[in-house]
Amino acid sequence: MSTRTLTSVITATPFRVSFFGGGTDVPGYFNRRGGLVIGSAIRQYSYVALNSLPRLLQKRFRISYSMLEQVDRIEEIRHDIARETLAEYRSLLRDDFVDLHSYADLPAASGIGSSSAFAVGMVNALHALNGLYLPPQELARRAIHIERTRMQEVGGWQDQILSAFGGFNLVRFQENTFEISPLAIGGPLRDAIERSCWLYFTALQRSSAAVQQVSFSTDNIREKERVLDETRELAEEALHVLRGTTSPEGTLRRWGELLHRSWTLKRSLANEVSRPEIDGVYERARAAGAWGGKIIGAGGGGFLLIIAPPERRAAIDAAVGDLHGVPIRLERNGSHVVYVNENG
Structure with missing residues (x-):
């Protein structure tokens, strides 16, 4: 020692x-x-x-x-x-x-x-x-x-x-x-990510382990394989977009669309992954111009990640009400x- x-x-x-x-x-x-x-x-x-x-x-x-x-x-x-x-x-x-x-x-x-x-x-x-x-x-x-x-x-x-x-x-x-x-993300893409991605705190806190126990425990993991296979394929597609799209805005738009699909899949894992109030906030953000988003982590509460055009930030802030926004800095x-x- x-x-x-x-x-x-x-x-x-x-x-x-x-x-x-x-x-x-x-x-x-x-x-x-x-x-x-x-x-x-x-x-x-x-x-x-x-x-x-x-x-x-x-x-x-x-x-x-x-x-x-x-x-x-x-x-x-x-x-x-x-x-x-x-x-x-x-x-x-x-x-x-x-x-x-x-x-x-x-x-x-x-x-x-x-x-x-x-x-x-x-x-x-x-x-x-x-x-x-x-x-x-x-x-x-x-x-x-x-x-x-x-x-x-x-x-x-x-x-x-x-x-x-x-x-x-x-x-x-x-x-x-x-x-x-x-x-490897250059300065323009890094800046675009930080401008186009942010978090809203839903003020709904939960135990990650409890949500994950329901979503995919050792007892039910094989039942969830189809959803997780599709989740992995969406991650591969997102990687392809990142490496193959030259426009930062184009990358973030496609990522937002893929994130929306990923969130739809994730919600199918278990009822505990989302709540009606979370679904309502997300749909209002989408209606106000967000490309996509999801609850980060296991789900059930916490922070909602949004990907959107920066110029839609004020409209999305108004749509989600008094939720506190947190910028993402890599x-x-x-x-x-x-x-x-x-x-x-």
Whole structure:
């Protein structure tokens, strides 16, 4: 084990927007059929502040998020990801007092991969505190292990990968592994994406794992293969459009149309994927000029992604009512350390 030289570390880990292929990153599907996701990290972050200090307080662990926990044993921690990550890397803790704080730029349970971003950021912070660097591939794998193996939560792998690597990427999945390929987008297309894509917060929060359990659990994944096959084919078509269309506006228009088809497919997975109020907001946005959109993440609430001509933004804002709009800014960097405090 390396000699600890740091007492405090803060990591910033980007959230993500998945454009195409969501659901095909679930092992129960991609190990049989192969999966493909197109997605990007965005410039909103999950922050993990981790302090390791001498034992001055009675309780060994203080975990601060939407709640405050003060406990003496890892097994007593109620925050699932924090508990399982600390248990997995118990050897990195020694006998110190551990003070963990979590905060973020966007709400949890809203489809932007917040749980996985936290898992990636915490694994990164814990290793950085011990002077250990994890490359993005290993960081993603370890976060996947925490959520999908230790916690046994149903879900895919894309969130951990996009948060660990950052960037605008194509991710292919097969045989319990993944391959990530950065998608080269020049300045004009990047600008067009950021002008033509934005999010609306529906204020409907939900458990991603609960929705995914209904949409594609290990018990029903084969029943969903037709829908997921078509989802993967739409992702391949979106990739072809990206690589073959020279006009940024033409690319975004076609992406919007494909996204609409993808959302229609996704809604067929389970009733829990959408709600009447979400359907109403989406249809009003379409009527006001949006090319397409979808609820990002597992569904059921959170953020609604819209792709539309920039000049229709004001009309779409008016059509959806008082929903808060959030711009999309693409992030090139993955999880990284933004602050350290050294011993002495």
